[in-house]
Amino acid sequence: MNVSHTIVRRTAATASVVLAFGALSALPATASGGGGVEHRGNCSMNADWKLKAKADNGRIEVEAEVDSNKAGQTWTWRILHNGGVSARGTATTQPPSGSFQVRRLLVNAAGTDQIGFRSTNPASGETCSGSLRF
């Protein structure tokens, strides 16, 4: 599995983490800072996924993206929060990028929140899966 990483808000701490683990290409990329966390990774075939979370007045704004470079594909998706399904739905990749995005607000629970994203293309059987801790 190929992994690329982009740092949205670079900090010294995250930079050191990225440098330390950059060679581990099997792990998704992580970026955090200013209250926001972002993970990226590759799906099981050709698509990429991105999962972002940031604080929003007691809530967590979660944004997930799947980019397959092919418009018109229908994907099912789920957002998981501390193991439970917080939101689910279907989405179609849009031109010109051939990607879709979903954005949901989650309630910021006590302690660290475990946020996950799962998406499947039933036609191709490709799956994307990512998570982050907030």
Add this chain to the structure above:
Amino acid sequence: MAPQPAQQRPRTLGAADLRRRGAWLNPVLLFVAAGALAVVVLLVVLSWFSTRAATDQAIFDARSVTVVVAHSVAEPAMPVGLVEGRAASVDRFDRTVLSRLLVDRIVRIKIWDATGTIIYSDKVQLIGEAFGLGADEQEILAHGGSAADVSDLDEPENRFERGHGKLLEVYTQVHSPSGQPLLFEAYFPYSDVTQRSADIASEFRPITMAGLVIFLLLSSPLVLVLARRLDRSAADRERLLVAAVEASDIERRRIARDLHDGVVQELAGISFTLSATARQIHEQPEMTRTLDSLGAGVRRSLRALRSLLVEIYPPDLRTQGLPTALDDLLAPSAAAGVDVSVAVEDTSKVSPDQVALVWRGAQEAVRNAIRHGRPRSLLVRVSALPAGVQLEVRDDGVGFDPAVDPPYGHFGLRSIRDLVEEAGGSLEISSAPDHGTTFRMTLGET
């Protein structure tokens, strides 16, 4: 000489005098003024009641909205796991609340469990905090219903609502998917209640006001007609009364004149004849004594008849003068053995109306003293004041207790008092059992 017609009688107030006293006595104006006052008072009272009713209605509306929202939106949307605080369940319910519950001016939603813990609020910082529930809230949570109250923003559970101004909180019972009773609480701006109340009240105010004004407009002409009829009736009664008094006056004058010119002159002649005859037959002492006795009897009858003439028809005070009239008035009392004295100061500067009223007062007071007081002495004093006159009639009779027998219970005295008050004077009657009675009437400025 026949008694002269009395020309100085106390005048009673007529309709014209009442009209001159001021327009405020006009019944139509009084009615309109009273009606306007009633309109204002009614408007204030009705506004208060309608505002109160409208406030109750507005609160009832808020309760209705809360119950509908709680049972038709919140309860069906409540996911399994919400009560337990599962994050994903809270997320799902939160999205429902944000999109569907925070409507109709609801500014805050809280859902409590029986332990007083907030299991959900759109202010998510409150989720999981425990504050406890009041007795009313426990009651509704356990048995259903709804209630409303003004939020106490000093309470810690309401700390996030402090920026919203005065709030009305409404709570009702809902159930979790597992059937656990919960308390659903919605917060509304109290300004909505105030505005709703003002809207309702303002809808009724013009109706009320228009009704009252129409009533006034319709009834004023009727009152005007009635007042004019009453005025005419009063004028007619006044004319009849005056005619009756004048007729009585004429009749009394005729009787007095007939008595004076007939019986009195006859008796005077008989008296003179008896005296002259008695002097001529002095050689018959027995007959002389008899004639003298008869003459004295005739003279007594003559005095009594003259006093009766004074009673029947008052003297002409201007020509005969008040002292003479008072002497005539007291003559029967003196003849009956009462020690009478009359003291009259110069009343030439006193108005004829006041002199006439003094005469009427003296007549009434002396009559009462003789009839009821059985006095040994009777004093009548008329004092001239700088701008008026005072009459005092004092006797040493049996007196009376004014508390037991009010002096104005008697028609005569009540009539005199009315005349004195109409003339702007004062009347004072003081008495005590076995201490005589003093009648003091003051006219004009003292």
